[in-house]
Every structure is written in C-alpha cells, then in structure tokens.
Amino acid sequence: MSAPELAIDVRGLVKRFGGKTAVDGVDIQMPYGKVWGFLGPNGSGKTTTIRMICGLLHPDAGEGRCLGFDIRTDAMSIKQSTGYMTQRFSFWEDLTIRENLEFVARLYHLPQRRALVDNTLETLGLEHRQHQTAGELSGGWKQRLALAAVTMHRPRLLLLDEPTAGVDPQARRDFWDEIHRLSMTGLTVLVSTHYMDEAERCDRIVYLANGRLVTSGTVDDVIDASGLVTFRASGEGVRELMEDLRAEPGVEHAAYFGAALHVSGADRAALMRAIEKYSNVSWEEVQSDLEDVFIELMTRAGADERLHG
C-alpha cells in the first residue's frame, strides 16, 4: 500500500462544503524530513487540505495516510504525533503563557511537565513574561508561542497554516530559522504561505488553485515547468508602459518591481513581437522568478468558481 518512507501519502482528496468543492482531487506524496511549502491564492483549498491531513475534516472522497495512519479512521494516532499550528492564533488568550504550555503538556501527557515547560519558556525567551496572559502578546510573539506549544510533544510532522501572516520581517526570519532547525532534527514540515521568499526556503513547493494541485517540485522545477519567458525593462518612464504592455497579445502579465518592469508570457515569439514596439527602453531577458510564475499560474487557473473560505 503506502510506502513507509512517506510522511504524507494522500490520493484524490475531495472536500465539499454545501455543494461547493473546496478541494478537488489532491494527491500529495511527501517524504520524511523535508520542508514543503504549500502555495496558492486565498481560498485555493490549502487550509482544507491541511485539515484533512491531520484528521480535523473528513474527506468526502479519496484516501490516504499520514505518518502511516489512515486519515479517515485513525485521527487520534495522527493527533498524537502531529503538531498543527492554525492560521489564526488559537491558544487561549485568557490563560497565561505558562498555563497554555502546561495545558498542552498535560493533554499530551508529557513527562516531567514542570521542567519541560520551564525549558520551553527559556528557549522562547518568555520566562519573565510567563505569567502574562497570551492575549497580551504581540503577533510575532504569539506565533512563536504557538510554534513552541505545537512542538512541545516532539511531533514527527508539523503542519503550519500561514504561520507568518502579519508578522514583521525580522520575526519571520527568526521563525524560519526555527523551522529549519526543527527540520534538522528530523521533523517533517508542511507550511502554507503567501510569501515568495518563504516559498524559496522550502525544499519543495506544491501549488494549489481552485482546489486542484497545479504544480509541484523544487522552486527551479516549478519555474522551468511553467515555460515562462520574462523580459525586464528598465529606464526612464517604464512604469507608465505597464498598462499598454498588458494589453499586447503574447503578454500574459506585466508587473513593476525592483525599479523595473517584468513582462512575462509562455510564447517567446509572441512576447518578443510585443516588446519590440517599446524600443525606447532597454530590454533584457531574465530568469522568471517564482512570483512571475505564480501570477501566471493564477491567471491560467482562471476565475475561481468555488466558494472562498
């Protein structure tokens, strides 16, 4: 059946909410010890897929195993060895930081609870604030607390749902250092995100759109597979050209960033014909980056006909 070396092995997952299909036949085969990024626009089914993997939602169709346990029948075993960090801070804001950690430690029946909580607080650097309620923490600290809490029971798999949404760049960097540190200890991590720089920190990315898996692979694989050609225009007044370029046949999207205009399309010949008309600025072909690819993927996937949620 399922290969034992796979942390997550799910096939054909389908989830409908009141007639709307949120996830439509997703397959994921993820080996142990990797950090995988889960990408896709809002409402593409990332959260729903993660919830099905950890047993929080029953798939309407499809099957699979998480850490070797059947996701449909053995949710309790999956919960024992999985850490799931929800998109929205879901620890108890009216409990203190220490009380939250103690609650988790007791619920997982962890030995030497007091010492463990002390250690966790020390690692977090929250010893001096341990008796404040969790609700008083800033966004970044809440995320760190949540990460510490969901890893306290030494899970084998970590599922993080947009863990860094609304967190400042420094806190994000620290957060990712922590994820890589955890990964070094053998933890398997699946993390959903909207940030391209975060996607580039993943061993592999999976792109979902409209509840379907559109592409997956390493960052380079995904860029190559897209067949996207990108030209970069720089010079005086390039920003003003954006609207005109967008209307040209062959140009699938144009975006201004890094003081330059990026124009992409899958058809090299058509794209070159389009930019020839704008010879007053200097053009050079550049490697398409992940953001170009994602915007392209989003455009190709077309309008989302499902319920956003």
Next chain:
Amino acid sequence: MSAWSESMVRVGAIFTKELIQMRRDRMTFAMMLLIPVIQLVLFGYAINTDPRSLPTAVVTEEQTPIVRTLLTALKTSGYYELVSIISDPRESAALLARGEVAFVIQIPSGFTERLIRGERPQILIEADASDPAAASNAIARAETILMRALRHDLKGSLAYLAPAQDPIEVVVHARYNPEANTQYNIVPGLLGVILTMTLVMITGLAMTREAERGTMENLLAMPAQPFEVMIGKIAPYVAVGGIQTLIVLLAAHELFNVPFAGSLLLLLAGVVVFIIANLAVGFTFSTIAKSQMQAMQMTFFFFLPSLLLSGFMFPFRGMPGWAQVIGEVLPLTHFLRLIRGVMLKGAGFGDMRQAILAITLFAVAAGILAMVRYRRTLD
C-alpha cells in the same frame, strides 16, 4: 500508564483550564453567584400567592352595631383593608374600574332591620376578578368570616337569628405548610430555577466560546476524546452549582425559616443528578449553537418552559394534559417534587424514587445526545 489514567490526566488538564478561565471571567463568575442572591431576594421576599390587606370600599348608609361587627370582622381577617366607606354605589363602581380597590362590599339600607325581622338580607361583595389568583382567597373566606362574626353577635334577644348548627363538621388540615406561607413553596423551588438557568447557559457559552474564538480547532487538533472534553468542561460547573445550592439552602434556613423535614443527604444526591442533567443540556446546546448568542437563545427556549410548566409558577395539576406531559419530561418538574417533598414533607428515598429516577434518565439521555453531537472534526 493505562488508557484510563491517561484519560483522567486529560480530563484534569481540561478541568484546570476551565477553572482558570472561569475565575478570570469575572463578569460571568459574579453573575453565577449573584443570580441566586438576587433571585432569592426578589422571589423570596416579593412573591406572595396569598395576598392580604386588599383595598376594599364599603358602600353603606348604616352604622348599626351589627354592621360595625361585620366590618370589623372583615378587617381583622387580614384579607380586607377598608379604605373608604361611601354611600353612593356609582362611585364604588368607578373605584373598582380604576383599580383603586379590589373589593366593593355593599350593605343595602335597611340591612339591620331586615336581619332582625329574619328576612335574610343580602350583602353584595363585588370583586375585581381580572386577576383571579389575587382575589380568590379573600372571596373564598368572606362567607366564613361574616358568619363567624354574626354567630358571636346574635346572642340574647337575637339568638333566634343564629343559624342552626351545621349538620356536619368539616375539619381541614393544611399539612406541611399550615400557615400557607408562600416562601416555603417558592424558596426551595427557586434552587431548581436558579440551577436550570445558570448552568444550562454557562456550559452552553463555555463550549461555543471555544468555537467562536477559534480555540476549538486547536482543542480538536490535540488528542482529547469527546467524553474527556465534556467531563473536564462541566466538572467545574458542578462545583458552581454546589455553591449556589449552599447559598439557597442557607438563605432558606436563615432568612426564610423554611422547615427542613427530610434528609439533607437525599436532597444533595438529587441536587447532584439535577446539576449534571442541566450541564448535559447546556453541552448539547453548545454542539448545536454556532455562536454564544445562539447558545443564549437556546437556553431561554429551555428555561421558559421549565419555569412555566414545571409547577414552579403555576400549579402543575391545573395544567391541561399535554402541558403536563411536557412538564413531566423537564427535569425541573421532578426536582421541585423532590426538594419540596424532602424539605417540607420529610419524604424519604422510597417516596422520591420516581423523581430521582426521572432526573437521572434525563441526565443520561442528554449526556448521550451531547456526546453523539459533539464534533470530533470541524465538518
């Protein structure tokens, strides 16, 4: 470590968490302790189903000794307070219509003369029966009061007017509450009302709050079984119910002098089962409600029938059959029988077996429903 003791550790974790949250939520906590006190004061001191000193107008032109005797008898009975003595019957009708008086007693002119002649003159008592409960006791007692007064006065030369001895003597013993003290009935019943209202609401809110704040997802992602969550969540409120019971029983004894004829142990056993029944209802509501607001509304859908059909507000036997059937299902109905039976009548376990069994059945059914309805997933 056995599965059972692991389970108990998880229940303990949820119990502790709930206890801390309850303590921090000062408003709710204060409410749970203040509601019994406020309701005791309001219901205990304010409600009287046997009203006395009802304002009464007397229409009479006579001031004979016999009329004075009759009026004095009415006044000393405690039910009638003679607020005005007038001579114009039209004015009295207006007084009654305006609600200034509850009764108008008309003694027609020539009353004394006709009495002495043996013509059985009439006395008319007009009552404002728009509120039947308020007037009924005074009406029912009027004839007895007047006859007793006359019997006392019709002596000597008037002895021929005294009525003959009644052929039979009716002896009435108003048992368990001979003075018809409303508080003896209300205060014990109030315990059941308070427990129903606060406990159903509080558990309903405690669970839906988790869903509303998004912490439910976290709780579900952690390894806790539904029954562990349920026991851990409701156990702190059993203690709250215990404290409320203590407050009401102390007040019953100290402030209202309600007798306690039966076994305290039997009553407490019944209280525990009743508390669990209400908590299970609250938990069930929380599995249906999408928000705290909805949980609150459902609480009232349960609380109102409990209040009205249990026999707390209105006599149970006075309700039509279908209402009694609904009443029989509600745990408050059986709890009222239990607590009134134990406190006022000194009923033992044998007498109260049915009531305890009914509450237990309800608790078990609600508990099973709650666990079946409890979502292990977010579906």
